[in-house]
Amino acid sequence: MKIAKLLIKDEAQNPTGSFKDRGLSVAVSMAHEMKIRKVAIPSAGNAAGSLAAYAARVGMEAHVFMPRDAPTANQIEVKRYGARLTLIDGLISDCGRRVAEGKEREGWFDLSTLKEPYRLEGKKTMGLEIAEQLEWSLPDVILYPTGGGTGLIGMWKAFSELEEMGWIGPKRPRMVSVQAEGCAPIVRAFKKGESRAEPWEDAQTLASGLRVPQAVGDFLILEAIRLSQGTAVSVPDEEMVAEVARVAQLVGLWLCPESGATVAALRRLAQEGWVGGDETVLLFNTASGLKYADLLS
Numbered sequence: 631m632k633i634a635k636l637l638i639k640d641e642a643q644n645p646t647g648s649f650k651d652r653g654l655s656v657a658v659s660m661a662h663e664m665k666i667r668k669v670a671i672p673s674a675g676n677a678a679g680s681l682a683a684y685a686a687r688v689g690m691e692a693h694v695f696m697p698r699d700a701p702t703a704n705q706i707e708v709k710r711y712g713a714r715l716t717l718i719d720g721l722i723s724d725c726g727r728r729v730a731e732g733k734e735r736e737g738w739f740d741l742s743t744l745k746e747p748y749r750l751e752g753k754k755t756m757g758l759e760i761a762e763q764l765e766w767s768l769p770d771v772i773l774y775p776t777g778g779g780t781g782l783i784g785m786w787k788a789f790s791e792l793e794e795m796g797w798i799g800p801k802r803p804r805m806v807s808v809q810a811e812g813c814a815p816i817v818r819a820f821k822k823g824e825s826r827a828e829p830w831e832d833a834q835t836l837a838s839g840l841r842v843p844q845a846v847g848d849f850l851i852l853e854a855i856r857l858s859q860g861t862a863v864s865v866p867d868e869e870m871v872a873e874v875a876r877v878a879q880l881v882g883l884w885l886c887p888e889s890g891a892t893v894a895a896l897r898r899l900a901q902e903g904w905v906g907g908d909e910t911v912l913l914f915n916t917a918s919g920l921k922y923a924d925l926l927s
Contacts, residue, residue: 633900635893635910637769638883639760641917645833646707648676648886649781652756653749657741660748667691669837670738672725673684674838675704675778676917681741682711693738695725699926700838703921721778721833723843743778744846753781757788760912761798769803770909771860773896775888776807776816777842777918779851800878803912807851808895810835814864815844816851825849835924836867837887839916861904869894874919874926884919887926 641649642770661669670693671681678694685692692713696705697720708715708783718725726742733740743749761768768789774782792798806923807816812834819827827848833841845851855862871889877893885893892913899905919926 631756632907633896633911636896637910637912638915639756639912640883640915641756641914642884642886642919646652646676646680647921648680649753649756649914650677650680650917651684653677653752653780653784654680654741655751657746657748658688658690661739661741662688662690666739668693668736668738669741670695670727670729670733670736671723671741672696673700674722674841675700676921678713679704679707682708682713685713686711693729693732693736693756695728697721697838697841699736701922702924704838705803721841721843723829724901725844728920743780750780750784750787752790753784754791755784756781756914757785758792761789761792768798768801768845769912771806771905771911772803773806773808773892773911773913775837775840775891775914776809776851776862777839777845777888779807779816779845779847781914781916782807782854783847785848786850786858797851802858803860805855805858805924806892806895806899807855807860807893809862809863809864810837810840810870810891811864811866813841813843815863816848816855817862817864819848819852825851825852830861831861837870837891838922839888840891861899863895863898865891865898871911871926873897878919883915885915886917886919886922888917889913889915
């Protein structure tokens with residue numbers, strides 16, 4: 631089935647090539663205004679480079695903790711921007727524990743997802759832009775690759791605030807959380823009807839941004855999905871990689887694997903009839919595929 635109007639919001643055009651710039655530009659700007667001099671973050675990849683770049687811009691000391699097998703490009707950019715990189719044998723959750731253990735001792739301000747308010751406010755701009763760019767209407771469906779899920783939470787907040795201001799009506803997109811089969815805590819919780827997502831054991835996927843075994847804002851993600859009459863879908867790595875190649879050859883856009891997952895999820899939902907051919911559907915490309923060249927070569 632063909633989709634009448636399929637849109638891709640390309641976050642690869644941000645300064646460090648990913649959607650993480652939205653939240654971290656605001657978070658670092660506010661930290662700088664508050665005279666904070668040392669910040670720390672756990673990251674699966676793109677948030678690390680974004681923090682390092684913005685911290686360099688204001689002369690702030692940045693400490694980044696990443697899984698040892700995070701994409702090579704992310705590790706290189708952290709070093710080039712002058713941040714202090716520590717590689718961890720484990721997942722982003724293990725990196726988060728290292729930040730929590732060291733922040734009091736080292737005097738770091740913790741910029742982890744939803745540990746401070748400003749990253750969410752930055753991510754909210756995705757929702758504001760969607761409404762503006764579609765002339766104050768919203769798509770019927772939004773598919774969002776969900777690791778920590780701050781972008782989905784931020785968009786949902788943006789839509790509510792736009793309605794309060796009278797710029798849009800009460801209609802909302804059906805929000806679709808897309809995860810990898812090897813790490814799908816939100817999908818599992820949604821299907822079970824649960825309000826919180828249990829940690830995913832032995833998380834495995836080449837899409838580093840989706841390898842998040844437990845999202846801090848899981849209850850907010852699940853609430854947005856259900857209130858919007860949306861759904862949650864997981865796809866295998868081979869399908870997301872295949873869609874990255876297919877989209878590149880069809881439209882000349884190199885998606886990251888996380889966003890390849892949204893294409894695979896849409897294909898499945900369209901085949902099942904959950905998405906109608908006459909609907910407006912929006913996918914997110916959350917980062918440049920160039921950042922994953924070592925994984926996709």
